[in-house]
Amino acid sequence: GAGVSQSPSNKVTEKGKDVELRCDPISGHTALYWYRQSLGQGLEFLIYFQGNSAPDKSGLPSDRFSAERTGGSVSTLTIQRTQQEDSAVYLCASSPQPNPMDEQFFGPGTRLTVL
Amino acid sequence: GNSVTQMEGPVTLSEEAFLTINCTYTATGYPSLFWYVQYPGEGLQLLLKATKADDKGSNKGFEATYRKETTSFHLEKGSVQVSDSAVYFCALNTGFQKLVFGTGTRLLVSP
Numbered sequence: 001g002a003g004v005s006q007s008p009s010n011k012v013t014e015k016g017k018d019v020e021l022r023c024d025p026i027s028g029h030t031a032l033y034w035y036r037q038s039l040g041q042g043l044e045f046l047i048y049f050q051g052n053s054a055p056d057k058s059g060l061p062s063d064r065f066s067a068e069r070t071g072g073s074v075s076t077l078t079i080q081r082t083q084q085e086d087s088a089v090y091l092c093a094s095s096p097q098p099n100p101m102d103e104q105f106f107g108p109g110t111r112l113t114v115l
Numbered sequence: 116g117n118s119v120t121q122m123e124g125p126v127t128l129s130e131e132a133f134l135t136i137n138c139t140y141t142a143t144g145y146p147s148l149f150w151y152v153q154y155p156g157e158g159l160q161l162l163l164k165a166t167k168a169d170d171k172g173s174n175k176g177f178e179a180t181y182r183k184e185t186t187s188f189h190l191e192k193g194s195v196q197v198s199d200s201a202v203y204f205c206a207l208n209t210g211f212q213k214l215v216f217g218t219g220t221r222l223l224v225s226p
Contacts, residue, residue, distance in 0.1 A: 042219065043214075108157075
């Protein structure tokens, strides 16, 4: 079946602009996660959704970052007033349930470059 | 807090050599442990996992044993292939629904 998909695959933007990154999880997966992969910080957790609610937003680096999920499916990560340090690969993952023993299935990522 | 420490890379081996990538962790409670792999140009995918002490995860010739007494989850393979060249990430999940990753270890296997 279809895996996790993310769009766009690449995004180049200018400092100060807003960007939206989209994630389509595997159908039926109730848990959805956003991570960021950057050279300086490695792979870091941003936010987790169970259904449409976000019980854990602890990884969002600043109030410029927000995310929502609608219909228990698609999620959008929004970065306002982008900064150069936001340049990274943004990864989305999903799992059938929020079970810590279960695999998280990752999408291919969105590479964000802020000029 | 929870953390994962992996050996620095890159690890450079010849084909058919023995591989060990060390991973140790610090965690509250009893985490599940994972190895994820990122092949060149591909997304992150699960390689193997272990969810309780003394469990051994295995896949594609790779193995790792959950050692609670040494808080370790070292990845091993008896004979690596060129196609194993990738970045390997050790990770844990303590039940707070998020994976905590190590910094990743790049493996380069030459013919």
